[in-house]
Amino acid sequence: MNAPTEEQPLLDIADLRIDLRDGRTVLHDVSYAVRPGDSLGLVGESGSGKSMSLKAVLRMLPAGARTAGGISFDGRSVTAMNLSELRAFRAGQVAMIPQDPRTAANPVRTIGDFLTEVLVRSRGVARRQAAEQAIRQLAEVGIPDGEQRLRQHPHQLSGGLLQRVMIAAALAAEPRLLLADEPTTALDVTTQQEVMAILDEQRHRHRLAMVLVTHDLDLAAAVTDRIAVMYAGTIVELALSEGLHRTAQHPYTAGLLRSRPAVGTRARPVSLPGRSLSAFEAGTGCVFADRCAFAEERCRSVRPRLEAHGTHLVACHRVAELTAAGSLLETTP
């Protein structure tokens, strides 16, 4: 993959392709790897397939979906696991942080039940011990009155508080990989930063690998090591987060950067023309060709592969000309 390394990746996804029951393709030619302790941001608009790849890792795809390609975790193929191995993998190796914490916890069960369920039911930890651990975990994510919280029900907590509970629950299983699916979109703007800070802090403290799915390029850049920009079910650019806003090479990444509003600058955000496509709507050529200002004939007929260009991996026929001309990011500050 990207930077050469001796260390074996924890999560390795190779040429992943997902077709739904009705035959529609939602993900294709997706490859990425995450090393232990490393973090990757999957950035794209809705429908770009970014959440699907997380679901595929957990084998939680909708009924009838077909998966092709490899998903391996710590050298073991996730797709080849039998059901009990899969359960153990879900319970102990990965943890998901959901998009909307309010729909993620069972409304008729207590917070305590949610926090201790995996420990008690899948790992056989004693109830009291699990509860004590849950209280400690809550304290770690900034909830001091854990003992009382354990007895409350989800609807009695605010969204921000509930998302901290989700983080605590994810940590409780002592996983090695966190899968965070837009963990802050359902929250108030003020709580978003708080929750993200806690997530980032905990991830570093426990040295967890993380895949963060978000539509917010700036957020991803702030908390991840690398970013994969997705469009229409595939990755169009993969690069280090650091400085991506200056070095973007794919026209779509550049477009995303230009379309975000920025405080303190006078440049108006420029929205991308056209609407975002899903994987099954893309033709045979480059998935972004329809909306790309630089598309030529070959872009519409031949699909570019994700290839190294400088330190980036980019899927664009014209990447060399465009970066040389320096015209891609001219309107960004």
Place this chain on the structure above:
Amino acid sequence: MRAALRTVTGALLTLLASSLVIFLALAASPGDAASRLAGSKATAAQIAVIRHANGLDQPLPLRYLHWLKSCLHGDFGTSLQYQQSVSSLLAPRVGQTLALVSLTALLIMVGGLGAGIVGALSRPGSAALTVLSGVGVAVPSFVAATLLIQVFALWLGWLPAISTGVGGLRGLILPALALALSWAAYLSQVVRASLREQLGQEHVAIARSRGLSPAGVFRRHVLRNAAPEITTVSGLAVAGLIAGTVVVEQAFGIGGIGSFLVQSVAGKDSNVVLAISLLMVAAFILTTTATDLLHRALDPRIRAAAKTREGQAR
């Protein structure tokens, strides 16, 4: 707590109002109780004496209060047909009806819940349930009784067609099945719809993604969350059974309070009709109230909503 108290108070008030309506309805019915009590050969003077002895010459409100007071003491007056105290006539029959209701309730719960779960989890099971429950709901208990008698009593000869004189459970199986059929079919539809709704919830997918066993997820997150709705409909079913016993007891010749009610209406035995109607309405109200309270206990969101409402009221 306060909401629960309000529910119970409401139920008691409804029961009180029901007793008044039942009493007035029968007071307005034709026929003179005193002359029936006195017998056909009685003179006008004798009838007057009996009328006075039974308080039938008093104004209606006083008679109602008097009747209500005796009811609370378990005294429902004298049967006009049997010249015997109503309580002594009811005592052996209540047991029969309770046995029938209990067995039927059990069949409804087991059948409705079982079929509903199969329907929610399996595709062919669901298709079968759609047809079977659709037909089942449409079968009235007295038609079911006819069909069951034809098949199990006459063709197969497994069970008795008439329950009179048949002791124990054997005589109650066909009646209970006849009474349970449409309610079980209805419950199975509700259970399936409710479970399907819960299965589609985000938190169920999350629970699965956390590596919990499928059986555990189903029990702790799907069935548990459908429980309030299932409880409510089951409660309604049991409440509905209470009046339904009238028909089935008649069909199978069971000597319970249901068939006794029909017999007493036909015989214009108003004291017995009063007593049985009151018992049935009381049982109905008791069941629906208990269901209400159970529903409340099972759903923390309702408890919370009630609490905030109380908080605002203060």
Place this chain on the structure above:
Amino acid sequence: MTATALTLPAEKPGWRGRVDILSAALGAVMVLLALAAVPAPLIAPYDPTATDILAANSGPSPTHWLGADDLGRDVLSRLLYGARLSLLGPTLIIATATVLGTALGIASAWLGGWFDAVTSRILDFFFAFPGLLLSVLAVAMIGTGFLAPVTALALAYTPYIARVTRTIAVRERNLAYVEALRSHGLGGWAICLRHLAPAVWPVIRAQSAIAFGSALVDLAAVSYLGLGVQPPSAEWGLMVAQGQSALLGGAPWQSLSAGVLIIFVVLAVNTIGERTGNTDTAGARA
């Protein structure tokens, strides 16, 4: 009391907008049945009270298609004549309950306040009486026959319709367009009749169809108990009861054919109710 509407769980999506063939077919059969009931004297092969002792308890034959009862009366003829009372009864019950229930429900939703409170209390109260028990009480009060159970059941079914109506009407009343109509000076009567009633109607129609089946069963049950229509009148519930001794004697035709007819009619109206209810609510949401 527990507020549960008389709804069957909605199952099949995807019928929206299209004409439902099954509903249409069942509806057509129901109409035919009702049409056959009115001119029964012209269609029925026999006089429903004509006895033929030689044919008593006989099974289906070319002369008596569905056999004859214990007095030798033709079962088919009695079923056709019986359809008059068996279908007229629930029609009266549901028509009354629908008109009364819709009016009460809309009035409660529109007026609110004490009217709503009092109406709700009274409806709650009637909920505490199972329809069958109310019918039996009515019979005890005014005697056996057609009138007592029909009146009682009309009262028993009114709360179901009223509750559903009230819920929908309250929701509708709170929508912005009603506020707009009011600001244009439209009166309460006009809004209730021209806007709330049509909004409520699709759901009420489906509810009424399903309630029709229940009412038919309840009414037939009263006759079955011997407390409703009296012999020698022909009525389906009564026929099931009268056939029962013959059934035990090995001649099940009367009981079974009347019973199956009841099941068919209830099944038909339930199906129509569920399906039209589904298409309408789906259409309203889309």
